[in-house]
Amino acid sequence: MVIKDSYRDGLSSNGAPLIEIKHLCKSYNGKSVLDNVNLSVTRGSILGLLGPNGAGKTTLISILTGVIGKDSGNITVNGLDPDRELGRIQSIGSYVPQTLAFYPRLSACENLEYFGSLWGLKGKKLKERMEFCIDVGSMQSFANKRVDKFSGGMKRRLNLAIGLLNEPEILYLDEPTVGVDAQSRNYILETIRKINRERKTTIIYTSHYMDEIEQVSDDIAVIDHGKIILHDGKQAILTRTEAVFISVGQMGEAAVKELQHLEGIEVEKEGVHVTRDGRFSEKMAAVFTVFQDHGVWVKNVVFGHGTLEELFLKLTNRRLRDED
Amino acid sequence: MSKIRYTLKKEFLLIIRDIHAVTVLFVMPAVFIMIMSLAMRDLFELHNTVHIDVLTVNRDEGKESKVFLKAIEELRTFKFHLLDKDIATEKVKEQMHSRDFKFALVIEENFSASVGKKGGGADQKPLELLVDPSVNVQTQLVLKSALDGKLAKQKADAFIDSIGGFLDSAGIDRKKLQEAEESRIKVSYVHKGGRYVKFPSAVQQSVPAWLVFSMFFIVIPISNTFISERGQGTLMRLKSMNVSQFSLILGKMVPYLLINAIQVVIMIAIGVHVVPLFGGTALTLGVSLAGLILIAATVSFNAISLALLIASVARTTEQATTIGGVLNIIFGALGGIMVPKFVMPGFMQDLANLSPMSWGLEGFLDIFLRSGGVSDVLPESLALFIFGAIMLTLTVVLLRRQREVQ
Known part of the structure; x- marks a missing residue:
């Protein structure tokens, strides 16, 4: 299922896109990983990037951050072309990998100092940024302790804090809350929201946790098999309906048979799905006529998918992806 | 500057906090140098201060046996520990085991008589040498040659004395004739550039050997990181x-070059200052600091390049440690680290030239033993640099390819 451009109307902001990706393709050893990806990210927004394992999320972020090159397509970041101005693009972005990308035998301070120096920070400025990051990560009490003694939540906070050293305009967060307790997870999500709100940082956020994406994102994109199959504003996605589900009490065989003869109707044990298209009203009238003729009791009519997870599973199929 | 400073700081902290790396890079070679310098002292320093102890039974009543023992002891290589002349040969063998002697010499009763006898007699063996089977053939030969040589000289002197009257009447100087029987071989040590250096010692073999070996073990911390x-x-x-x-x-090269340099300084310091405290001889440093720096830098460059190549090929630290460890041991065994090259047979010495550790060791030996300079270590340094550059190029190619298939 490919979402038509008309669905983009619900995107979070009407501002100019900070990142624009057109017809992006990437393959490894002849296997397509990104296939004609088109995506735009609005300045100052948080884009939640969802996709099953191996869908192409990390590859997309790796290309955007300049870690790997693309095969074809066009990308502009803040109006800059990565083929020509990768250094400038990298200097305004920061990538927080899903792995704990720092040195466990160093302390939090030593890690921040090292990564800060690589950003060209030194002296007073480096100290200021380190203090800010320690504060953001709420690491004051253990900043000088070796990281390999940290809990999972503390490590995740440090991982994020390192990504904030250069005051990035764009923050790429690849599953930043994997393996942490509820408190640390909540803290990280709040921090991300705060950074976005106070500093207008544009954030691309990938996660397997739908509730996180729902909680922090302004816009949501779903990627599967290297293609963007959905991209829209969060509210628009959560309320959009491709079908209406009419839940009913008991249905007799005669009613089921009559409904199955109707076009654009999917019959289930607990109700029927009516597809929204040009003949939607006509179909709804026909369905309710059948219900009336056979005395079927209508319990509820549901518009939309209810939860993001439900939509995600519907879009990406329920089959396990680690068997691919 | 700030980037380099913090990169150096990071790498140093990572190594210092890695107990395995510290052990492999600093403790292991220090221990090896101490053990090998002391254990191999006898093998390397026969000419100087070390004696081969020989249990001795002198059953001969004549004066010739005493002259014989004195002549051998003047070589300053053997020390005779005299037992009672009536002790049975079986008891001598027991004492060899109980007192940990490798040799025992039995001078038979007929020794003086056999020396005086013209031409001697093959059926009358005046000397019996008892040897522990664990003694290497070379050491046996050293003692046997010394005994044979002195016995032959003593017999010749006795013969000249016995025909003294004839020689006097023929106007031949008896003393000159006896002196002519002394060894005709003059031994000189050959040093690069004709410069004189002190005698080679175990410490001068051990320090460069185990230093080169440990420098190549940089593969462990580099691949881990x-x-x-x-x-x-x-x-x-x-x-x-x-x-x-x-x-x-x-960012990997510079810190590890410095770490290798620290290894060089520490191992040399151990050779100079610590080994003598335990009874070994002190390491002498040669005359060329520039040559030492050149060979140390190129060994380091080669070792780091090899480590980076292994780290880029291996998928896990376990793989890298195994590949690196095995390669180092093979290079070490082949390259004269574990067994000095000069005791290897010819074809093994040729094979040794395949090992970069051998090039490094030869370079250090040029400096420490042969008083070599920059020009002397240039061939080894060049070989190490070229081989290192090839490995580094391969590493870059591999890393680029890996980056594209991530």
Whole structure:
């Protein structure tokens, strides 16, 4: 299922896109990983990037951050072309990998100092940024302790804090809350929201946790098999309906048979799905006529998918992806 | 500057806090140098202060046996420990085992008589040498040759004395004739550039050998850090921070060059100051500091390049440690680290030239033993540099390919 451009109307902001990706393709050893990806990210927004394992999320972020090159397509970041101005693009972005990308035998301070120096920070400025990051990560009490003694939540906070050293305009967060307790997870999500709100940082956020994406994102994109199959504003996605589900009490065989003869109707044990298209009203009238003729009791009519997870599973199929 | 400073600081902290790396890079070679310098002292220093102890039974009543023992002892290589003349040969063998003697010499009753006898007699063996089977053939030959030589000389002197009257009447100087029977071989040590150096010692073999060996063990910390950086996504993070591949490799090269340099200083200091405290001889340093720096730098460059290549090929630290460890041991065994090259047969000495450790060792020996300078270590340094550059190029190619298939 490919979402038509008309669905983009619900995107979070009407501002100019900070990142624009057109017809992006990437393959490894002849296997397509990104296939004609088109995506735009609005300045100052948080884009939640969802996709099953191996869908192409990390590859997309790796290309955007300049870690790997693309095969074809066009990308502009803040109006800059990565083929020509990768250094400038990298200097305004920061990538927080899903792995704990720092040195466990160093302390939090030593890690921040090292990564800060690589950003060209030194002296007073480096100290200021380190203090800010320690504060953001709420690491004051253990900043000088070796990281390999940290809990999972503390490590995740440090991982994020390192990504904030250069005051990035764009923050790429690849599953930043994997393996942490509820408190640390909540803290990280709040921090991300705060950074976005106070500093207008544009954030691309990938996660397997739908509730996180729902909680922090302004816009949501779903990627599967290297293609963007959905991209829209969060509210628009959560309320959009491709079908209406009419839940009913008991249905007799005669009613089921009559409904199955109707076009654009999917019959289930607990109700029927009516597809929204040009003949939607006509179909709804026909369905309710059948219900009336056979005395079927209508319990509820549901518009939309209810939860993001439900939509995600519907879009990406329920089959396990680690068997691919 | 700030980047280099903090990169150096990071790498140093990582090594200092890695007990395995510290053990392999500093403790292991220090222990090896101490053990080998002391254990191999006898093998390397026969000419100087070390004696071969020989249990001795002198059953001969005549004066010739005493002259014989005195003549041998004047060689300053053997020390005779006299037992009672009536002791049975079986008891002598027991004492060899109980007192840990490798040799026993039995001078038979007929010794003086046999020396005086013209031409001697093959059926009358005046000397019996008892040897522990664990003694190497070379050491046996040293003692046997000394005994044979002195016995032959003593017989010749006795013969000249016996025909003294004839020689006097023929106007032949008896003393000159006896002196002519002394060894005709003059031994000289050959040093590069004709410069004189002190005699080679165990410490002068052990320090460069185990130093080169330990420098190549830099593969352990380098691969640990590098593979962890790759596995934990730190390498990805660094690449996203516009850190070039050149900077990444340089960021490994410079700190580990310094760590290798610290190894050189510490191991030399152990050779100079610590080994003598335990009864070994002190390491002498040669005359060329520039030559020492050149060979140390190129050995280090080669070792780091090999380590980076292994780290880029291996998928896990276990793989890197195994590949690196095995390669180092093979290079070490082949290259004259574990067994000095001069005791190897010819074809093995040729094979040794395949090992970069051998090139490094020869370079250090040029400096420490042969009083060589920059020009003397240039061939080895050049070979180490070229081989290192090839490995580094391969590493860069591999890393680029890996980056594209991540």
